[in-house]
Amino acid sequence: MIIADKEITVEDIRKMLSEVVDPEIPVVTIADLGILRDVRKEEGKFIVILTPTYSGCPATDMITLSVIKKLRDNKIENFHVVTQLSPAWTTDWMTDECKAKLKRFGIAPPEGSSATEVLEKKHPRCPHCHSMDTILVTAFGTTACKALFKCNDCREPFEYFKCH
């Protein structure tokens, strides 16, 4: 185990943790979402840097636990998980692949940049029929990061991952 540890690189850890999924939206990983900020090695220890999405997101503790479990399952013990608040998490860090995965899952991905769209989008594109004739039902959805919309064309309700 100790010998194996020596051979493990930062890149291996990064790859390993890229498989950890978000507990509330399990189609995307913490790397996709930009929650996994960095992995580096300091004095023989792997430092894993995570950033919470919303301050009160209940998934935050769960994500930290999943990361610890993932590392331990791979027999890695010499690590330290650090929560870093600044720079504050933004949906701008989401990968394009992440946005595509969300859309396939039925969640409209954030549109535009957080610099200009901090407040909710008026008419995000419907993830089902791609219509832009959509209307806000409520500014807060089932999780802190989403709002609820309805499509006037296909009549389906859908969640929109807010630009943040």
Place this chain on the structure above:
Amino acid sequence: MEDKNIYEYTLMLADSSLIMGQRLSEWTGHGPILELDIAITNIALDEIGQARLLYQFAAELKNKQEPGSKATEDTIAFLRDAWDFKNLQISELPNGDWGQSVLKIFFLAHWQRQMYGKLIYSPIKNLSDVAEKALKEVTYHVRWSSDWVRRLGDGTEESRGRMQKALEYLWPYTQEFFEPEGYEWDGIFENAGEDFFENMKAGWNKEVSLVLTEASLTLPESHTYMRKGGKKGLHTEHLGHLLAEMQFLQRAYPGCEW
């Protein structure tokens, strides 16, 4: 000495968020419709999340000041009494009807936006980091609550009447927002001159008045008696009852976890 000021200032922000979050969470399962139930409890969640980040920093400070005190975010939230809480009094007031609750969020979210908007430039990194995150969240609360204030104020005779009543009830509690306690000056903000809090207050007044006017609501007379004292631990009778419920488990079963 400076650390003590930072500790108390952090508690003032954290307590205001926690008490507001705890109070708003009483709406869980009682919102007018499901979507609004979810909205108001999501706001409560954001507030409690911000409070947690601030308490974690407060615990760090406390342990540095008094080694061996073993403070954690939980001991600070659950094991202090009402007179130790430094929250703004408005946060502990009962929810009242929907209009009163959204107006309370409206006042507090505007206060937080002013405060966090300045705090992001604080030389204290732990505070500026929290402010950077929280600012985005409270901006969303400002937007949501402003929509509701306009909608109810500029609504039916019934809704306007209730909003006006809520305004008269809550307004006297807004005075203490920008009247700094001693601990708010030292070391928290850089270059906080005499007009620092006055400017924040002017910014708050401008934004709040604009929405209230659009909502066709009338501000109470300027000679209204204004309340204060929350920031130094003076509270209304409501805080004790709220804490009795919130702290019950940790008081009855110390250190209980699940």
